Structure formats: structure tokens, C-alpha cells
Amino acid sequence: MTRDLLGRHRAVLPEWLALYYDDPLEITHGEGRHVWDAAGNKYLDFFGGILTTMTAHALPEVTKAVSEQAGRIIHSSTLYLNRPMVELAERIAHVSGIPDARVFFTTSGTEANDTALLLATAYRRSNTILAMRNSYHGRSFSSVGITGNSGWSPTSLSPLQTLYVHGGVRTRGPYAHLDDRDFIAACVDDLRDLLGHTRAPAALIAEPIQGVGGFTSPPDGLYAAFREVLRERDVLWIADEVQTGWGRTGEHFWGWQAHARNGPPDIVTFAKGIGNGMSVGGVVARAEIMNCLDANSISTFGGTQITMAAALANLNYALEHDLQGNARRVGGLLLERLRAVAAQVPHVREVRGRGLMLGIELTRPGTDEAAPEAAATVLEEARAGGLLIGKGGGHNTSALRVAPPMSLTVAEAEEGAAILERALRSI
Structure with a gap:
């Protein structure tokens, strides 16, 4: 079904309309900080439709x-x-x-x-x-x-x-x-x-x-x-x-x-x-x-x-619900966790950001040269582990973007960090 949809996508939409992943993902529904794809796989969402799902998927009040x-x-x-x-x-x-x-x-x-x-x-x-x-x-x-x-x-x-x-x-x-x-x-x-x-x-x-x-x-x-x-x-x-x-x-x-x-x-x-x-x-x-x-x-x-x-x-x-305060508290914990992981991964040049807006810059070890292939690898491995993240960068850089809904819990932050750790170590 997804392959059929991909073919239809390519037949009628512009070539420059980028898709993530070697095998592109069709997201069918979401709840809280999680989404599901057409095959029934569940993912922890750390990108929120490019920082757009601010509070939660399917928030009852909205x-x-x-x-x-x-x-x-x-x-x-x-x-x-x-x-x-x-x-x-x-x-x-x-x-x-x-x-x-x-x-x-x-x-x-x-x-x-x-x-x-x-x-x-x-x-x-x-x-x-x-x-x-x-x-x-x-x-x-x-x-x-x-x-x-x-x-x-x-x-x-x-x-x-x-x-x-x-x-x-x-x-x-x-x-x-x-x-x-x-x-x-x-x-x-x-x-x-x-x-x-x-x-x-x-x-x-x-x-x-x-x-x-x-x-x-x-x-x-x-x-x-x-x-x-x-x-x-x-x-x-x-x-x-x-x-x-x-x-x-x-x-x-x-x-x-x-x-x-x-x-x-x-x-x-x-x-x-x-x-x-x-x-x-x-x-x-x-x-x-x-x-x-x-x-x-x-x-x-x-x-x-x-x-x-x-x-x-x-x-x-x-x-x-003071989601700003939650972003400060949970985001601070997530930043510390990711920095601890990054210290052991030679490809990571810097972990930066504030609140629940965190970036992980990847380079070729021992240099300041961008490593787009490493970013692509982490993106794929994170998805395989049940986590969706984004990527970006400029100035000849490659960066992973982490921006979950601002209602993210401590337990979900720990779960996502563990998946990211495995993905980073896989480079």
C-alpha cells in the first residue's frame, strides 16, 4: 500500500518535494506524543510535523x-x-x-x-x-x-x-x-x-x-x-x-x-x-x-x-498547563542526556539548543566537515527504533533536529534518548 502511494506521489507531485527515509513513511494517526504508520508501527514523535504539533497529537481540547x-x-x-x-x-x-x-x-x-x-x-x-x-x-x-x-x-x-x-x-x-x-x-x-x-x-x-x-x-x-x-x-x-x-x-x-x-x-x-x-x-x-x-x-x-x-x-x-515550564524542565534533562551520549560518539561535534528545541551537529570524526551520510544513517536507525526526528543544517553542516511536543514526559524523554543513543552509536 505504501509503495503504491509512493508511486502515485512521484507521478503527480514535484521532484523537489522532499520525503524522509529510503522507504517513505505514511502517518495515519497520532495520540499524545506518538504516531502510527500505515503498517501499524508506533513511533515516538520528536519532530512534531516540523515543530507544529506543539501540545499533543489529537489533543481533546483542540x-x-x-x-x-x-x-x-x-x-x-x-x-x-x-x-x-x-x-x-x-x-x-x-x-x-x-x-x-x-x-x-x-x-x-x-x-x-x-x-x-x-x-x-x-x-x-x-x-x-x-x-x-x-x-x-x-x-x-x-x-x-x-x-x-x-x-x-x-x-x-x-x-x-x-x-x-x-x-x-x-x-x-x-x-x-x-x-x-x-x-x-x-x-x-x-x-x-x-x-x-x-x-x-x-x-x-x-x-x-x-x-x-x-x-x-x-x-x-x-x-x-x-x-x-x-x-x-x-x-x-x-x-x-x-x-x-x-x-x-x-x-x-x-x-x-x-x-x-x-x-x-x-x-x-x-x-x-x-x-x-x-x-x-x-x-x-x-x-x-x-x-x-x-x-x-x-x-x-x-x-x-x-x-x-x-x-x-x-x-x-x-x-x-505551563508547557513552557515543562519544556524547560524536560528539555533540560534531555539535553544533558544527549550530551552525555554525544561525548562517546566521535561523529558528534556539538549538542545545542534550549528547551525542547535541540540540535545534534554531526561531522566526520576529527574534522569540521559536514557528515550528511551520518545524519541520514541516524535518521533511519532512529525510525527503526521507533523514533521520528528531523534534520537540517547550513554553513556546510549536518544536524539532527529534536523538537517533540511540549507536553513530553520525563519517561518519554528517556525512551527517546535511549533510541537516539543506539542510532548515534550505529554510525
Whole structure:
């Protein structure tokens, strides 16, 4: 059955639509932190549909909200008042940390970043964007144009002029040998020098932790230091929280809060986890920025009632059950366990991350050279052991990505770590 489905997939879908595994997997259902495939095999899910199943598979509170809303009305567009959309916007504006916040809903993180770029360039009347090396911001024409990871940027054409800044990867590049304080100082000097050679950009867009790039991040405080330089020239700061939002990093509700000594970003984008699998993304910005557009705009599917009902139930569950605290506690245990394992595996260069957003970088032993074949081996062996994980990387790196639902238990973390240990030792 799966082989037949694979043949049909290849016959009608693009070749560039990647599938994991030599024998691709059809997931048929899930519950909690587990999923099942078409053959009845059960897996512990440590990737959550690319960090999207934030709370749990088949969470009763979310499925009930979806079912009840579907029984009333599924969709009407933004041309009509929409109570679930207003209620969710109120909650997000409150937790955003942005004063006088306005919220606009989209269907994805890509579309959210597109909207943020539109707002920033219109507000600042500039089409120059600063982005981080090794970054990823989506698959649309404009977001590809600011993506600093060449593996996910299929064209150099863009409506934007993009300039790339150092700092998103702490342990590689020309400043890797410096301590954190000097690393930040060097990156700030690089930013100042870059700004001296260009017209004032509209904005800097940055992921607090680079997702597709392999869960890399700068030292705490880097973006706060950047912010001081950017404010001198009225350049906006966009925090791409598509993967880091809603408490996943454990220590903070938003990833930007690790860099927060001078206030929140001007614009925050979000998606993935808030919908727990439903197509929800969005942008938060202070009113003067959000309201700067002087042309009509609507959204047919952004903010549709059924997705808003799901996201509101999901966010309420995450807050009421302190999933941020659980990510901090269980994620800390998982990080320690994986680091202990990695110390005995020559292919592991680094285990990094925060909360339940952990990366394992693999290299050829004794070198800094990427080991994509090792990453592929671990991915397959983990699946054989009953565990699903992700992979990523940039800057000539190979990394495994570990990001379970934020309700992960200690016992499940131990089970997953044991499977990962066997998979890593199999390289």
C-alpha cells in the first residue's frame, strides 16, 4: 500500500518535494506524543510535523474546539466580523510584549514573513533588508530572497536587496574562537561597517534560534546589541518566531526575550505551534507599523473561524498547563542526556539548543566537515527504533533536529534518548 502511494506521489507531485527515509513513511494517526504508520508501527514523535504539533497529537481540547466550530461555520473571510479571530488576537497581543499591538493572521510562517517584509518596506520606504547568514524564512519568492541558507534558496532573483550579517551561528565562522562578549562586539562592528556602505535598510529579520539551519543561535544579548545600532538609523527589528514562539525554548515565552534588555522587536512573526497542526500564522506589530499600508488588503483564509478556534484552544491549553515550564524542565534533562551520549560518539561535534528545541551537529570524526551520510544513517536507525526526528543544517553542516511536543514526559524523554543513543552509536 505504501509503495503504491509512493508511486502515485512521484507521478503527480514535484521532484523537489522532499520525503524522509529510503522507504517513505505514511502517518495515519497520532495520540499524545506518538504516531502510527500505515503498517501499524508506533513511533515516538520528536519532530512534531516540523515543530507544529506543539501540545499533543489529537489533543481533546483542540479536537473539540474544531468539531464544535465546524458545526457552526468553518469560514467567512476577513470581510466579516469573526469572534474567534478577535479573541485569539486579543490573547496574542497581550502576550506579545509589544505596546499597542495589532495582529494580522495568515495561513503559514512563510506568509507571515512576507507580510512583515511588506510592512517594514512600506513603513521605511526602503527595499533593503538585513538578514542573518544561515537563516531560513520560508519558500515564497520574497522569503527565499532573504534566506541565508543556500540549500533552501533556489533563485538569486528577489524584489529585495538583502545584506547578510554575522552572528546567527556561534561555533563556526570568523568569530567562533572569541568568547561571547567579544563575539557580540565583533558582530556589532561588522553590522556598523555594513550599514556604512548602504542606504538605511528597512529592517533586520532574524530567527532567535535558526531552525532549518540546525538549531544554531548566537550568544544571549546579540540582537539587543544589534538593536542599539539599528535604532540609530531607524531600522526595524523583525523577530521570526515561527519555530521559537509559545514557550518552546523553555527559558522564555518568545525567543527574542533572550535579547530583551532594550524592549521587544518592532515586528514579531509566528506560525507552526500555535495551530497544533492547523494552518495558522501571523504578524504582531505596534499600530503605527501595522496600519502603515495605504492600499486595500484582506485575507481569504487567514483567520478563518475553524483555525482560530483550534489555535485559541491550543494556546489556552499551553498556558494553563505551563508547557513552557515543562519544556524547560524536560528539555533540560534531555539535553544533558544527549550530551552525555554525544561525548562517546566521535561523529558528534556539538549538542545545542534550549528547551525542547535541540540540535545534534554531526561531522566526520576529527574534522569540521559536514557528515550528511551520518545524519541520514541516524535518521533511519532512529525510525527503526521507533523514533521520528528531523534534520537540517547550513554553513556546510549536518544536524539532527529534536523538537517533540511540549507536553513530553520525563519517561518519554528517556525512551527517546535511549533510541537516539543506539542510532548515534550505529554510525
